[in-house]
Amino acid sequence: MKYVGIALLVILAVLLLLLAVAAIRAVLIKAKPNKSAPAINPTEKEAAEYAEKLSEMIKVPTISLRGNTDLSQFYKLHEVMKKNFPFVFSKLECTEIEGNLIFRWQGKDSKRNGILLMGHQDVVTADEPNWEKDPFSGEISDGNIHGRGAMDCKSTVFSEFQAVEELLEEGFVPPCDVYLATSVDEEISGDGAPKLVNYLKSKGVHLDVAMDEGGAILKNALPTMAGWCAAIGILEKGYIDVKIIAKGKGGHSSTPKSNTPLARLSKFVAAIEKDKPFKSEISAPVYAMLDQAAPLLGFPLRMVLGNMWLFKGLLTKVLPVVSPMCNAFVKTTFCCTIAEGSHTANVIPSEAYVVCNLRPSPHQNAEQSLAVLKKYADKYDLELEVIHARSASNCVDFNGEEFTYLKKCLNECYPEAGVIPYLMTGGTDCRHYEEVADNCLRFCPIKMSNEQLAAMHAANESIGVTETAHCVKFYKHYIKNHK
Ligand SMILES: [Zn+2]
Known part of the structure; x- marks a missing residue:
């Protein structure tokens, strides 16, 4: 009986010790606020111009429907983009495959692996009765751009194109080839992205990174989290x-x-x-x-x-x-x-x-x-x-060069935000690019509130005017400083 008592005391002491170690570690690992100034500072004038351009893209109802997509809407969107991104459309090599677009921006060394930024042009329907604004009005009010696709994912496509447009205007030449890719049927798991991937394969293109929609910069994303956190999708479930x-x-x-x-x-x-x-x-x-x-x-x-x-x-x-x-x-x-x-x-x-x-x-x-x-x-x-039936995608090496570089850019442009890798429970076009890209990152560098996140594929979708401007500047920073 005496020995049982001693054994229980020892177990209790070990448990208390383990908990004490865990508590000390918890104190030590607490994130310290990064007080450095952000590397990007869009002006209000730029933000207003961007909002107008994104609004024009939202006004075109590029809804994809299984077996019943009206491609003419996508060609209308291309006209809007041609007008708003004249450098992209005149200076880059553009290939169109049934509405899907891929642009090649020749870098200083085309033999090196390229980088690719992507997003989809199509949107889901907007039949929910509780929309407060017309979903295809692209209304700009209360500091937000409203409408179907504002977040998922015309703001991504807009920001990527606008970043490249500005860099072209500034005469920047990237060290490796940079691609912009955008499909017409992501929302219906169509074959737009595979067609673009086949095109890249036919050209023998290999990419260090393909970056698509997926994660974003979210506020209080997890219970007890206070502040912003960039969640980078590193794989998706099957x-x-x-x-x-x-x-x-x-x-x-x-x-x-x-x-x-x-x-x-x-x-x-x-x-x-x-x-x-x-x-x-x-x-x-x-x-x-x-x-x-x-x-x-x-x-x-x-x-x-x-x-x-x-x-x-x-x-x-x-x-x-x-x-x-x-x-x-x-x-x-x-x-x-x-x-x-x-x-x-x-x-x-x-x-x-x-x-x-x-x-x-x-x-x-x-x-x-x-x-x-x-x-x-x-x-x-x-x-x-x-x-x-398909299994989960490959997982990006979250200790590798590309993930680390993206994290570094985030620390520079959004010093107030923590950065975490995450498992996507939904799907994106990005998985198709595993055939040609070493790292498929599912992440758009844009801040959104939890209410905005909840409006994905639901009523009252919107994205912030200032947040979109930061997103454009982030992509510029990312492309400009990529090795
Ligand atoms: Zn999407």
């Missing part, structure tokens, strides 16, 4: 659409047998929701994200995330239940989105199906995630028909 089919005898619903197709499908969906069978793991990119976010956070969270050596196991268990976003960081997600059975209320369907959308995590690829689903499908006598 994507699966799978149809789960139940077959049966059908018949009249007045004398039903049990386990009809819809009953089996319901059991399948309910079982997966209840069991949460996908593997929870803090993969290397998520580890880097949490570890680098820790110094920016308030005390209790800083202690936990900043001491992953101690809390990783606990976090693996806790994160899936903290929030849907935290769950998506550590697990393949599963969601049932379409269901169909009989078309008549009193007829038992002989076949019914649900479509499930999964986002495979980096540590459980598409095949492994589908294998989990298959076990459940077998249990309820269901068939699986895979519609699309």
Whole structure:
């Protein structure tokens, strides 16, 4: 009995010691404010001019619809861009492939790997009834430019083009070739970006970096975070659409047998929701994200995330239940989105199906995630028909030269913001560029509020006038100082 008491005391002492070490580390890693002056200072006049130009781009409703895109709107947008970026259109080599555009700006040494800035021209529909402004008015008011695409992602395309336009006007010649690429069908996962990538491949182009939309500079992005943080997307999760089919005898619903197709499908969906069978793991990119976010956070969270050596196991268990976003960081997600059975209320369907959308995590690829689903499908006598399936993209080397350079530029241009890598739960065109680029960074250097972020693909999308001007100047700084 005496020894048990001593053992408990020793365990308690070790635990207290570990917690004390974690607490001291949490104090030491706290981020110190960077008080240096920003390297970029757009004038109010420039900001007003940029807002007008971006507004003109928003006014053209370049909506992409599966099988029904009106390309003439994209050609109208090209005319607007031609007028607003005369140097880009006259001095760079421009190739147009069915509305998709790629520009080559010849650098001093074309044999070197190039850099590519990209974004998409298309936008989603704007049918939400609660828009406060006309979504295609491009209205400039309250310090913001309003409308569909203001954020996603005409401000990105505008800022990239405007930066190159100004550098051309100044007579700057980049050390390596610089490309601008913009597709017409990102929102419908179209083949615009692959066409541009094939073009680059046919020319034997290899890139050090391709930078697309994705992360941005967000305020109070995480709980207890106070201030700005640039979140750079370093990889994206995979994507699966799978149809789960139940077959049966059908018949009249007045004398039903049990386990009809819809009953089996319901059991399948309910079982997966209840069991949460996908593997929870803090993969290397998520580890880097949490570890680098820790110094920016308030005390209790800083202690936990900043001491992953101690809390990783606990976090693996806790994160899936903290929030849907935290769950998506550590697990393949599963969601049932379409269901169909009989078309008549009193007829038992002989076949019914649900479509499930999964986002495979980096540590459980598409095949492994589908294998989990298959076990459940077998249990309820269901068939699986895979519609699309891809695993997570490659991960950028977040200790490598390109990530470090982007971080350096951010420290120079936005000294008030912390910088973290992050795992994107959604998809971008950028993954296609993995074939030609060593680093696919998903990040637009623009500040946005949480309300602006929430308006993506929703009503009342907008972007700040001053913030857009900073974004233009950032791209200039980035291109000008790239090795
Ligand atoms: Zn987008």
